[in-house]
Amino acid sequence: MxxxxxxxxxxxxxxxxxxxxxxxxxxxxxxxxxxxxxxxxxxxxxxxxxxxxxxxxxxxxxxxxxxxxxxxxxxxxxxxxxxxxxxxxxxxxxxxxxxxxxxxxxxxxxxxxxxxxxxxxxxxxxxxxxxxxxxxxxxxxRTDELTMVEAVADDTQRLRALNEIYLGAPGHQTARYRLGSGGGEPGAVEGEGEGEAESQASSGVLVGTGTGATGWLRSLWLDRGSPGGLPGPGDPRLLWFVREAWPSPTTGTTKVAGELGRGQELRLTVESDRIVVFGDGMEADALELTWGQSVRVGIAATSLHLVT
Structure with missing residues (x-):
């Protein structure tokens, strides 16, 4: 029964x-x-x-x-x-x-x-x-199916979010990592070949959904003057932005924004002592990654089923 x-x-x-x-x-x-x-x-x-x-x-x-x-x-x-x-x-x-x-x-x-x-x-x-x-x-x-974003670490830790996922140093200080994209058709990355990873130093990376397009994601989108439109809540599309990438002899700034569809992912490998990954502002419930660990971010297989 x-x-x-x-x-x-x-x-x-x-x-x-x-x-x-x-x-x-x-x-x-x-x-x-x-x-x-x-x-x-x-x-x-x-x-x-x-x-x-x-x-x-x-x-x-x-x-x-x-x-x-x-x-x-x-x-x-x-x-x-x-x-x-x-x-x-x-x-x-x-x-x-x-x-x-x-x-x-x-x-x-x-x-x-x-x-x-x-x-x-x-x-x-x-x-x-x-x-x-x-x-x-x-x-x-009727139920609206709202796209979610998911981060999966190489140690099987997993985190989903409805609005956005942030990856960066605790306290939003400078994070060091390697950033690349791949899976399916290449993401729309600004800069050189999308499959190549780039070492970066920045105040973090934000990956957001259409539901989050009225908040933090939108502020970055407006700041960059991105030519593409923001996704809608049910669109199978994510936008990502690197916050304040810092150029140096060992770090670049050619991969600072892009778009991810189904089957595409953003890959980040940690090159500092510690990076946190949290969703929708709940920093107390975060994944913690240390030097050499990697995490993949893309569209979650599960969506939010919002009864309307």
Whole structure:
């Protein structure tokens, strides 16, 4: 007999909860904000809206289903199951934080603060939860397949991200490495032959998807004046940029930007003591590579299944 679906509610601590954890009481938190020209009233109202949305989402889960909750800080220790339906309650960024730990489970994004969040990934209200859960398990709804990026190290460490993956030195200082591309048709690399690796010193490499094209990736794209267009969220295409490559007698700057399609990859071999690889800003959950190790970055085989 197959298991009943499990609704996994993903949330994060509100600003009010973080203030209480730091200052101990409502009064002390209010004094702290007042001393900085802010009022705690709006913070409390946002907290109340978040808690109300969580209650409404939990109440919409069918009685025959199983249920679970996980806070953002615990995502890297939570075991998602194939039969899960993941309900992200919060901001767009929380969907991205969750996506890297999934393996194709349907995701429902619930916006707890309409008008304050862009609503790119959290597209629904808590009142829609029951209908969305039915659609996720009966095939009655539409699902957007959002391209993800994946890094695979030579020691089998693996990391996925929805927006972008960053490779560089801890603290964003100068990283030294060899960079090359390959696999399938060559990537659109600026400079000399794409298959040849180049030694570089830079403040890191960013590889991003169409979903990440509204954030960090877009800022680099605009800064470089790249002639090609940014990918869309479902496009099987990645863009990559080297940040502040430094020319020297032993390091070059001919490979600083490019595009990757399916079957193509960017290869980086470490030539310094330590390089970290993290996705979607979650630097605390990173791969760590040391001298001589290599990592391949390309389109992930798994995409994010966002219920619409």
């Amino acid at each position: 197959s298991l009943a679906p499990r609704a996994v509610l993903v949330h994060r601590r509100t600003e009010y909860e973080e203030l209480l954890a730091r200052h101990g009481t409502h009064g002390q938190a209010a004094f702290f904000l007042t001393s900085r020209g802010r009022s705690i009233d709006e913070v409390v109202r946002r907290h109340d809206r978040n808690q109300r949305a969580l209650r409404e989402v939990a109440a919409a889960v069918p009685l025959t289903w199983r249920g679970s909750r996980v806070e953002r800080a615990d995502l890297d220790r939570f075991l998602f199951a194939p039969e899960d339906v993941v309900v992200v309650v919060g901001q767009d960024g929380l969907v991205a934080n969750t996506a890297k730990y999934l393996g194709g489970q349907p995701v429902v994004g619930i916006d707890t603060d309409p008008g304050r969040n862009p609503g790119v990934l959290v597209r629904h209200r808590s009142a829609d939860t029951a209908a969305l859960l039915r659609a996720a398990t009966t095939g009655g709804g």
